[in-house]
Amino acid sequence: MLRLDAVLESYGLKEGKWKIAGSLLETEKGLKRIHVWTDKALLNWHISWRDQLAENTGCLTDRMIQTVRGERMSLCDEGWITVHDEVSSPFSYKNKEKETGRFFGKYYSLKVEDKQTDEDHAYFPDFNAEILDRKAHTGKRDKNGEFVEAVRKEALMRYQKAKRLNEKADPAPVPFVCPVLSLNQARLVYEKMYWVNSTEKPESGYRSLSRMLGEWLKHQGEKSLFAMLDEMDSYFPLKNKHGVPLLTECLLPWEFADFIEAGENQSFGARRKVLAERWETSRALVKALSKWLDVTREQVKV
Template sequence: MDMLRRMKIEYGLSDLKWIEVDQTFQSENGKKRIRIWKDKQLLQWHVKWRDEISKQSGILLDRMIRTKDGEPFFICDKGWATIHDEVEEIFPATGKENEWGKLLGTSLTYGLKQSDECQRFKKKQDIPLKAVKQTLDQLKALDPMAKLVLERSYFEASRRCRKVLQLRERMQTKRSPILSPEIKLTNAREVFHNLFWVCGADQPIQGYEPIRNFLEDWYNKNGEISTRKVLASINDYFPLKTDEGVSLLAELVTPNELQRTVSQFENQEKETSVIMDEFFNSWETTRKLVILLSRWIEEDGEKVVAR
């Protein structure tokens, strides 16, 4: 059966017209997006995630529109189909730190609870730094100057890995939240001056990596003062000035930049100058964020990072 006709039946809609076939369509109730899911467990996780974060935070998410029978999806010949409101207005960042903090804090609180309940999603394992160095040594065609810089960065990365171990050894809790990888500034939309978050359809990640990526992006775009406001707002909904904050700090200290850069050279993804510029910028941003977060935590407690 034609998908538009099927959606008319399932949702009681009319006057449907494709904007992008099998992606977005226009209805009498506005623009909608259709997503096709191949993994029912992943779909069910996303349904619950959206419902819980929206309920607990009061923030709008691109939740699954219910069918006439009250179901969040319907079965089609391609898998399971969901329908979502499609919003295009971009939500601002600066001046909206409280809203973003509420979203992140609520996501972390619920994500930590999920880590106790859901065993399907395993924590992402760090790739051993020695394996990264081995790959770097095998890049024979790499620009000599770029290779020299990365080889020297390896020693600093080793020091950072030792610091990560020290941070993790002092933590009493070993739990990691299960989070959507789509916690991104680019996924923020605005509905009547309110934040509307697009959650995507990717596999969730167990660990603080999505928060690290978000904070790096936020810091680069909005600076230190705004970043501190976001951290303070997160702390209103999630106890960052505890072992959980130290866990986030350990994630920031982990030298992901070196691993990502070597992988980009291995796969020849971009020009050498572009990759190295991104590496320098990311390395410096991470350094500044580690100092910022450690000092912010120390404001009300003991030191967490040795200078």
């Protein structure tokens, strides 16, 4: 458990009380979010990531507040803590396609480490295809079993299509970013976007981008998505480089894998419901994204 007085002293704060013990602190300088890190390398990566994200995008983000000694972290029993400004006002994406597209374009093209290069790579996600094998599903031939088998076939078809699509993809530099978990990470401060980063390990690939786009499509609609992609493309070339690998990512049946791996922990009905919802989100995104890429290709032909 973090000691409140130690945190206040380290960061030169006079007053403070926990709003959420060990996590959210109310001080005379506003609400402060506390993160505890156990992995120093990950912490250092996040410090670099946030600094460069703010620098490259011009967007306010939850950088590490310095201690009175000018350090970006402070030692604690569990490891290290970092303190961040907490903003709770939600950011509305409505009619902000250009602004947001610019942000995410720069976000996914950001490179924070020297070893990251612009070298093009053939990319295919690390997907456990064994789960699509019929032999992996030898359950009862009941109604649930028939459902799993029917969906498995379609999931296998998705995987095969993704593989074939990927064979046609041109190599591209693979994004290496702080994974976006939700569009809710954007907050509003002084009428500007304030981006709250996750504390996850950096992600190589397009998984979080596909998730973010699916969420955008669901809440903002196709027209808005296309406008956002148009803007994003100026900074993160989807049309020429990243579009097909991204589509490959979206096409893979991650939902089915999660459905199977969830196993007996949840009821079949609950798992099936989640599967259907996520599957439908992916389906809509694959359709929209492929349509956007098709339109682009048509324009190029002309």
